[in-house]
Amino acid sequence: MKWQEARELFPNQFLLVSILDYHYEGDKKIVDEIAPIRPIKDENANEDTIYEAYGIGGSVPFYTKIMDSLKIDRLTVENVEVDVGMLLPKEHPALLGLDVLKQYNFIIDLGKLKLYPSTQ
Structure with a gap:
């Protein structure tokens, strides 16, 4: 439509x-x-307050939501805040902040573009 x-x-x-x-x-x-x-x-x-994120290539509007839970690999995170982009690419419906990744000790493999929970 x-x-x-x-x-x-x-x-x-x-x-x-x-x-x-x-x-x-x-x-x-x-x-x-x-x-x-x-x-x-x-x-x-x-x-919802609408924010604007800036980066290489321009800016994108987004808002923040609290999800009841988010499962990444074998780890489930409760009551996690995610940024929901209004015009993000189709393959990226939401953004998870570095604050969450640090809090749960995620490992980011930039060579493979993979995210792993810490073994600790």
């Missing part, structure tokens, strides 16, 4: 959507297709 179609189906409402397809124009990511998930009540629309 195109954004204009969603605006016609959900006029004057905040809308939670899933991004199905996008393309780049220079350094800007352009959303081509969305799937409406549900309208959001006005009073709930600003529950």
Whole structure:
């Protein structure tokens, strides 16, 4: 569904959507297709603070959520905070902070681009 179609189906409402397809124009990511998930009540629309992360290649908006649990390999982490990107690449739906990786002594193999729980 195109954004204009969603605006016609959900006029004057905040809308939670899933991004199905996008393309780049220079350094800007352009959303081509969305799937409406549900309208959001006005009073709930600003529950999440939107931040902006900067890095090589530009910036990306994101918000933070607490997950009940997150399983990485054989380790389960309870009540962990993750950053959810609004326009992250499809293969990266969320970001796990270095603070969490350090707290649980994860090992990052940059040569293989793999993440391992510590054996300690």
